[in-house]
Amino acid sequence: xxxxxxxxxxSLLAAVLALAPMTAVNAKTPADxxxxxxxxxxxxxIDPANAPGxxxxxxxxxxxxxxxxxxxxxxxxxxxQLAERWQISDDGKQVTFHLRQDVKFHSxxxxxxxxxxxxxxxxxxxxxxxxxxxKAYGYSVENIQALIRATDSYTLVVDLPQVxxxxxxxxxxxxxxxxxxxxxxxxxxxxxxxxxxxAWLVTNEAGSGPFVLTKWSVxxxxxxxxxxxxxxGAAKLKRVVVRHxxxxxxxxxxxxxxxxxxxxxxxxxxxxxxxxxxxxQVQSLxxxxxxxxAMSMKQPEFAKSKVREAVxxxxxxxGLDQQVMPYYxxxxxxxxxxxxxxxxxxxxxxxxxxxxxxxxxxxxxxxxFDTTIRTLSEPPFIDIAxxxxxxxxxxxxxxTIVTGTxxxxxxxxxxxxxxxxxxxxxxxxxxxYFSLRTFAYNPNNSDDAGLPNFQGWRASFFxxxxxxxxxxxxxxxxxxxxxKLYHQAQNLYDQQVGPxxxxxxxxxxxxxxxxxxxxxxDDALATRYLGVHKQR
Amino acid sequence: xxxxxxxxxxxxxxxxxxxxSTVLVTLLGLLALTFVIxxxxxxxxxxxxxxxxxxxxxxxxVYQAMGLDKPIWTQFGLYLNDLLHGxxxxxxxxxxxxxxxILRVFPATIELATLAILFGILIGxxxxxxxxxxxxxxxxxxxxxxxxxxYSTPIFWLGMMGLLVFYAWLGWAxxxxxxxxxxxxxxxxxxxxxxxxxxxxxxxxxxxxALRHIVLPALIxxxxxxxxxSRMTRSFMLEQLSQEYIITARxxxxxxxxxxxGHAFRNILVQLLTVVALAYGSLLEGAVLIETxxxxxxxxxxxxxxxMLGDMNAVMGCVLVIGLIFVALNLISDALYKVFDPRTx
Numbered sequence: 001x002x003x004x005x006x007x008x009x010x011s012l013l014a015a016v017l018a019l020a021p022m023t024a025v026n027a028k029t030p031a032d033x034x035x036x037x038x039x040x041x042x043x044x045x046i047d048p049a050n051a052p053g054x055x056x057x058x059x060x061x062x063x064x065x066x067x068x069x070x071x072x073x074x075x076x077x078x079x080x081q082l083a084e085r086w087q088i089s090d091d092g093k094q095v096t097f098h099l100r101q102d103v104k105f106h107s108x109x110x111x112x113x114x115x116x117x118x119x120x121x122x123x124x125x126x127x128x129x130x131x132x133x134x135k136a137y138g139y140s141v142e143n144i145q146a147l148i149r150a151t152d153s154y155t156l157v158v159d160l161p162q163v164x165x166x167x168x169x170x171x172x173x174x175x176x177x178x179x180x181x182x183x184x185x186x187x188x189x190x191x192x193x194x195x196x197x198x199a200w201l202v203t204n205e206a207g208s209g210p211f212v213l214t215k216w217s218v219x220x221x222x223x224x225x226x227x228x229x230x231x232x233g234a235a236k237l238k239r240v241v242v243r244h245x246x247x248x249x250x251x252x253x254x255x256x257x258x259x260x261x262x263x264x265x266x267x268x269x270x271x272x273x274x275x276x277x278x279x280x281q282v283q284s285l286x287x288x289x290x291x292x293x294a295m296s297m298k299q300p301e302f303a304k305s306k307v308r309e310a311v312x313x314x315x316x317x318x319g320l321d322q323q324v325m326p327y328y329x330x331x332x333x334x335x336x337x338x339x340x341x342x343x344x345x346x347x348x349x350x351x352x353x354x355x356x357x358x359x360x361x362x363x364x365x366x367x368x369f370d371t372t373i374r375t376l377s378e379p380p381f382i383d384i385a386x387x388x389x390x391x392x393x394x395x396x397x398x399x400t401i402v403t404g405t406x407x408x409x410x411x412x413x414x415x416x417x418x419x420x421x422x423x424x425x426x427x428x429x430x431x432x433y434f435s436l437r438t439f440a441y442n443p444n445n446s447d448d449a450g451l452p453n454f455q456g457w458r459a460s461f462f463x464x465x466x467x468x469x470x471x472x473x474x475x476x477x478x479x480x481x482x483x484k485l486y487h488q489a490q491n492l493y494d495q496q497v498g499p500x501x502x503x504x505x506x507x508x509x510x511x512x513x514x515x516x517x518x519x520x521x522d523d524a525l526a527t528r529y530l531g532v533h534k535q536r
Numbered sequence: 537x538x539x540x541x542x543x544x545x546x547x548x549x550x551x552x553x554x555x556x557s558t559v560l561v562t563l564l565g566l567l568a569l570t571f572v573i574x575x576x577x578x579x580x581x582x583x584x585x586x587x588x589x590x591x592x593x594x595x596x597x598v599y600q601a602m603g604l605d606k607p608i609w610t611q612f613g614l615y616l617n618d619l620l621h622g623x624x625x626x627x628x629x630x631x632x633x634x635x636x637x638i639l640r641v642f643p644a645t646i647e648l649a650t651l652a653i654l655f656g657i658l659i660g661x662x663x664x665x666x667x668x669x670x671x672x673x674x675x676x677x678x679x680x681x682x683x684x685x686x687y688s689t690p691i692f693w694l695g696m697m698g699l700l701v702f703y704a705w706l707g708w709a710x711x712x713x714x715x716x717x718x719x720x721x722x723x724x725x726x727x728x729x730x731x732x733x734x735x736x737x738x739x740x741x742x743x744x745x746a747l748r749h750i751v752l753p754a755l756i757x758x759x760x761x762x763x764x765x766s767r768m769t770r771s772f773m774l775e776q777l778s779q780e781y782i783i784t785a786r787x788x789x790x791x792x793x794x795x796x797x798g799h800a801f802r803n804i805l806v807q808l809l810t811v812v813a814l815a816y817g818s819l820l821e822g823a824v825l826i827e828t829x830x831x832x833x834x835x836x837x838x839x840x841x842x843x844m845l846g847d848m849n850a851v852m853g854c855v856l857v858i859g860l861i862f863v864a865l866n867l868i869s870d871a872l873y874k875v876f877d878p879r880t881x
Binding site for chain 2 (some may be wrong): 051129203217253404408411450
């Protein structure tokens with residue numbers, strides 16, 4: 001018994017016994033705190049001028065406010081937020097917002113119309129990706145201060161630089177991650193070398209939202225604390241703690257043990273395993289994002305519409321929907337989100353190998369051809385690509401799958417350097433105009449034009465008639481006429497066999513403890529925890 | 537032969553200079569290689585900043601601001617110049633200086649890896665000695681099975697199984713993270729090592745929570761070291777046990793314990809130093825899988841996230857730190873050689 005090994009075993013046993021009673025410490029999460037587990041790997045800037053990711057939107061939705069809020073399920077109706085009312089001029093060229101006068105930033109500074117105008121100027125001046133939203137309306141760093149201006153402390157006048165449906169602009173002010181209002185004085189106190197506080201705002205906040213950012217340790221944890229002076233009434237929760245967790249099974253175990261209240265980003269098998277549990281609730285949220293198969297029309301094969309039609313006949317829409325996409329998405333074949341009035345029903349594309357072969361033969365490829373499919377090396381992308389590879393092979397198209405990170409896959413697409421890509425995209429919130437602009441619009445098809453913000457340009461799809469229809473819809477103020485234009489555009493996209501073929505609309509599943517109430521998941525992950533509470 | 541003090545000092549100085557220049561050339565080569573690989577691999581750090589939907593003007597603006605329009609060797613020269621002034625650059629991931637980030641995440645990994653190597657030493661050494669002194673018998677077979685398990689079982693799977701059994705079923709271990717969220721941010725940060733900081737603060741609840749969280753990942757991470765250290769120990773011990781001085785010791789009537797631990801084991805200590813140093817170095821830079829499973833906010837996760845983004849400032853900083861760790865461990869083990877083996881003085 002005196003050998004070192006025996007002593008070691010005794011020591012280990014003692015250590016295990018010493019640890020065992022500590023389990024008593026492991027209680028349920030506190031009643032006034034929400035403990036959230038999710039991957040924060042894509043959360044690396046919360047500066048509203050440069051935080052395009054969904055995760056950053058989720059944080060900023062709780063730190064900042066917008067002028068108006070979109071009405072659920074109706075992109076053309078909006079509710080008051082910082083602006084208690086607004087009016088659109090008869091000619092549709094000006095919108096005037098009247099702001100609440102009781103709003104204070106977390107710093108204690110009052111929120112004024114000057115802050116709103118400056119926040120939008122700052123986005124244009126810094127010129128990161130989110131500035132694209134405002135450039136589409138004709139704003140530039142040179143004209144924005146003249147066009148968006150405070151006429152007094154609580155009145156903001158917004159002039160449209162070009163003829164456009166003003167409701168579109170109001171909608172962008174409701175949903176764009178860059179439309180939130182920042183505290184000008186607090187930000188400028190941290191300005192360095194004329195950066196408008198850009199370096200500071202990457203990891204700090206200057207908002208007026210229901211929560212204050214107390215701590216953020218990148219890829220570790222993030223702590224939001226209730227802002228008691230919130231104009232809309234204090235949040236029910238005292239704190240929201242977000243822990244960086246990338247492994248789905250770890251999330252599941254912690255939820256089941258009661259150490260987590262809510263988890264984002266769990267994998268389909270784990271969600272399936274706990275679906276039906278009486279301790280947990282599963283909420284599916286439909287996102288505005290669409291999964292698609294895109295072909296580059298720069299490739300001679302895909303420039304031919306018969307080849308694109310053949311590929312469309314080799315996509316197993318039904319199989320993907322039923323076997324690959326549960327918990328990831330819902331079948332959608334239109335370049336427009338489900339539930340919109342402007343959306344036409346699915347055209348009923350389905351797999352038809354014989355027809356595909358005939359089309360390939362007509363296009364001059366009776367034996368098929370070789371190609372590549374680029375995609376992300378994670379589900380469901382890789383699963384969609386694998387199934388597509390298999391069904392393309394049935395038609396004679398031999399495809400090699402090239403996997404990579406999001407950066408590599410979307411980078412290749414932006415550079416117009418791909419053949420087939422399986423990816424996802426679109427505006428974060430459903431909107432007929434913005435969806436068509438994203439997928440079907442391309443004002444200039446030359447490489448030199450450099451328009452990677454249009455996915456139609458990335459795929460080298462150029463149709464002047466379709467461009468004109470979308471442009472008309474953007475200025476049309478008569479809703480019935482606008483609806484007609486949207487329908488025509490979808491039909492034309494179908495006839496032209498657009499190279500970006502939608503297969504599914506993203507759903508995101510949030511799993512939470514059964515006692516978590518008031519969680520009203522947002523379309524674009526920008527969920528506010530204002531009304532969330534625990535029923536114990 | 538008479539050797540002057542001056543010539544001894546001169547030889548030492550020259551030896552030190554030679555070592556320092558070797559270290560510098562190694563680190564410079566490591567940085568150059570990483571820099572070139574980082575620039576030629578198909579990852580676009582600009583996209584990480586501007587987002588995939590940015591237009592060309594935004595992209596070009598950030599591309600130039602990041603200095604990517606300059607020739608690669610100019611970029612490398614500028615980087616080295618900044619480095620010489622103590623500036624590792626800013627990380628894309630966090631917006632903070634890379635050095636600050638590394639100093640923030642490294643204590644979590646040091647704490648985990650140190651506990652893991654302690655497990656490796658405390659279990660691996662006796663196991664290896666036991667296997668060698670019982671060659672071909674039950675003890676040896678048991679040790680072989682344990683080492684085979686340690687070598688061949690995927691650490692990711694072990695992590696998940698460990699969580700399932702010891703956290704979810706038995707409730708002995710803490711879940712993911714370094715400490716229960718109730719204590720998050722409650723322990724004043726002195727060293728960044730939660731076990732030590734909570735002890736300094738005399739916050740025993742936080743200490744217990746940190747201990748419950750670290751024991752399981754450290755045990756699993758240490759299992760590979762157990763395998764490595766025990767195999768090497770067995771091998772070294774077998775060589776020693778076949779030496780004539782061991783037979784002499786036995787003939788003199790010394791007990792088996794005295795022969796094994798007092799004679800043979802003492803003679804393998806120097807070799808074991810290198811083994812332990814290498815194992816520790818590997819743990820410090822290779823804990824990424826266990827950090828992923830246990831949501832451990834350490835160096836491995838930071839390096840992996842930076843690589844995925846193409847954040848070369850952060851990657852270069854991490855590579856430099858890894859290089860320095862191995863250099864430091866080598867220097868420490870060399871210094872300890874002189875303590876344990878008088879012939880090397």
